Amino acid sequence: MQLDRIRHSGLHSKIMSAEQASEFIKDGMTVGMSGFTRAGEAKAVPKALAERVKKHPLKISLMTGASLGNDLDKLLTESGALSRRMPFQVDTTLRKAINNGEVMFIDQHLSETVEQLRNHQLTRPDVAVIEAVAITEEGHIVPTTSVGNSASFAIFAKQVIVEINLSHQAELEGLHDIYIPSYRPTRTPVPLTQVDDRIGSTAIPIDPDKIVGIVFTNQSDSFSTVTPPDEDTANIARHLVRFFENEVAQERMPANLGPLQAGIGNIANAVMMGLLESDFKDLTMYSEVLQDSTFDLIDAGKLSFASGCSIILSERINAQVFDNLDKYRDKLILRPQEISNHPEIARRLGIIAINTALEFDIYGNVNSTHVCGTRMMNGIGGSGDFARNAHVSVFVTKSIAKNGDISSVVPMVSHVDHTEHDVDILVTEQGLADLRGLAPRERAIEVINHCVHPEYREAMRDYFERACLRGGHTPHLLEEAFSWHTRLEEQGSMKKVQPAVPPKLVSC
Numbered sequence: 001m002q003l004d005r006i007r008h009s010g011l012h013s014k015i016m017s018a019e020q021a022s023e024f025i026k027d028g029m030t031v032g033m034s035g036f037t038r039a040g041e042a043k044a045v046p047k048a049l050a051e052r053v054k055k056h057p058l059k060i061s062l063m064t065g066a067s068l069g070n071d072l073d074k075l076l077t078e079s080g081a082l083s084r085r086m087p088f089q090v091d092t093t094l095r096k097a098i099n100n101g102e103v104m105f106i107d108q109h110l111s112e113t114v115e116q117l118r119n120h121q122l123t124r125p126d127v128a129v130i131e132a133v134a135i136t137e138e139g140h141i142v143p144t145t146s147v148g149n150s151a152s153f154a155i156f157a158k159q160v161i162v163e164i165n166l167s168h169q170a171e172l173e174g175l176h177d178i179y180i181p182s183y184r185p186t187r188t189p190v191p192l193t194q195v196d197d198r199i200g201s202t203a204i205p206i207d208p209d210k211i212v213g214i215v216f217t218n219q220s221d222s223f224s225t226v227t228p229p230d231e232d233t234a235n236i237a238r239h240l241v242r243f244f245e246n247e248v249a250q251e252r253m254p255a256n257l258g259p260l261q262a263g264i265g266n267i268a269n270a271v272m273m274g275l276l277e278s279d280f281k282d283l284t285m286y287s288e289v290l291q292d293s294t295f296d297l298i299d300a301g302k303l304s305f306a307s308g309c310s311i312i313l314s315e316r317i318n319a320q321v322f323d324n325l326d327k328y329r330d331k332l333i334l335r336p337q338e339i340s341n342h343p344e345i346a347r348r349l350g351i352i353a354i355n356t357a358l359e360f361d362i363y364g365n366v367n368s369t370h371v372c373g374t375r376m377m378n379g380i381g382g383s384g385d386f387a388r389n390a391h392v393s394v395f396v397t398k399s400i401a402k403n404g405d406i407s408s409v410v411p412m413v414s415h416v417d418h419t420e421h422d423v424d425i426l427v428t429e430q431g432l433a434d435l436r437g438l439a440p441r442e443r444a445i446e447v448i449n450h451c452v453h454p455e456y457r458e459a460m461r462d463y464f465e466r467a468c469l470r471g472g473h474t475p476h477l478l479e480e481a482f483s484w485h486t487r488l489e490e491q492g493s494m495k496k497v498q499p500a501v502p503p504k505l506v507s508c
């Protein structure tokens with residue numbers, strides 16, 4: 001135990017075990033926990049809660065910033081503790097429970113959760129459980145590797161449990177910038193005009209009397225599972241870099257492109273890695289998740305500043321970053337997710353938003369969340385916060401999935417997260433479709449020619465041409481629009497299987 005991490009000496013009496021702290025969580029409560037993209041989640045109390053629930057069942061409604069690491073979503077799901085979960089997750093067990101209808105999942109734009117708490121559209125947390133590196137002299141909470149929704153959860157909750165995690169270096173203090181917007185309708189503009197502006201405090205300001213328990217832990221964040229770029233993702237990156245070079249040449253983007261936002265996952269990380277081999281320099285990021293690529297770009301001298309709301313790294317680079325925080329200190333800020341994802345700021349800064357689609361259609365509508373229109377993958381996350389308000393909104397995906405049985409470009413998306421109005425550029429390893437200024441029929445030609453995998457291109461062209469014969473501003477054959485998805489569900493592949501024996505011709 002390191003008492004110097006609790007600088008408000010009046011709070012020393014609140015130290016207790018995780019099991020004791022978990023007792024503050026009662027059946028039917030709404031609980032707000034720290035954690036964003038498996039970084040900075042409270043670790044010991046949720047685990048103790050899951051153990052307790054196995055013996056004494058109870059149900060809670062759980063809110064976080066985004067996904068939890070250390071298998072906590074899995075443990076809480078298996079214990080039966082979760083009745084409701086929001087606003088994002090990436091866990092296989094929880095995903096199954098959501099898709100079986102056992103856990104009610106609210107898939108939400110990540111900037112909106114605390115906005116809805118602020119004006120009571122959502123039930124405010126009874127208890128907040130927040131991971132911290134320290135508590136200040138004033139009793140304020142210094143977060144760890146993510147800010148997420150922690151600040152507003154702690155401010156709105158009736159009771160706060162703090163987990164001081166000794167596995168995080170005390171040097172994280174100073175990295176955060178906690179700014180909380182005031183109430184509407186008298187709110188003033190968020191005073192952030194540059195990626196590196198500091199507009200708030202370095203700790204979460206709460207009344208220390210609300211802190212009911214302090215737990216010491218020593219468990220690190222999970223490593224990110226991001227995989228190195230492969231040929232397809234490297235090609236996606238190449239198409240995008242070429243597009244950026246042309247935008248700069250045409251003076252539609254500044255020489256350093258403007259602040260970049262990149263979503264989670266292998267593809268977005270690989271796209272950012274692609275910038276390593278480009279000639280761009282003095283790049284900046286105004287994003288939510290800072291992944292390996294952020295630090296590779298800083299180390300290569302290409303990225304001068306990154307603002308985010310969490311840092312999640314793979315084993316390859318984790319120690320190199322966190323053991324040398326001083327090297328990165330003047331190049332990093334972690335903010336609450338409502339500020340990192342704020343529509344007002346995305347629009348003001350002219351963000352280049354790069355997010356990953358599960359599938360998109362020939363007119364540019366994007367599905368980021370629902371496999372075959374019904375089964376939740378992870379959630380919309382922050383992609384919508386950025387896509388609608390970006391200077392340029394890019395969506396990337398491989399043109400095929402599951403060994404080619406799925407085409408990621410379809411006639412009509414089976415679920416819409418980002419409408420055609422929010423999408424400017426689509427990229428697959430096949431090429432890049434620039435949809436700006438194009439009408440739906442022109443968009444379809446651009447997408448078919450540049451993004452569809454060759455194995456599906458002719459079938460897509462055939463669909464589009466027959467739809468055009470029927471007419472409409474956005475031509476479709478409604479009875480066929482989801483036939484690729486139904487074929488996948490019925491036959492395991494979107495490809496049309498040629499019958500081994502040609503069907504007999506019936507004469508009439």
Ligand SMILES: CC(=O)SCCNC(=O)CCNC(=O)[C@H](O)C(C)(C)COP(=O)(O)OP(=O)(O)OC[C@H]1O[C@@H](n2cnc3c(N)ncnc32)[C@H](O)[C@@H]1OP(=O)(O)O
Pocket residue numbers: 037066088110262263264265266267268288289355356357358359368369371372377378379380381382383398401402406407408
């Ligand atoms: C926290 C945040 O908000 S970050 C900001 C942006 N947030 C978002 O964009 C949220 C939505 N996006 C996501 O969840 C992810 O980016 C995804 C799921 C769309 C893509 O993830 P990535 O890791 O980049 O792509 P990857 O190609 O590895 O695909 C992930 C899985 O989806 C599968 N998949 C891809 N396309 C399809 C498809 N059209 N239909 C069914 N499955 C598909 C892949 O086969 C892979 O499956 P596996 O895990 O069994 O191998």
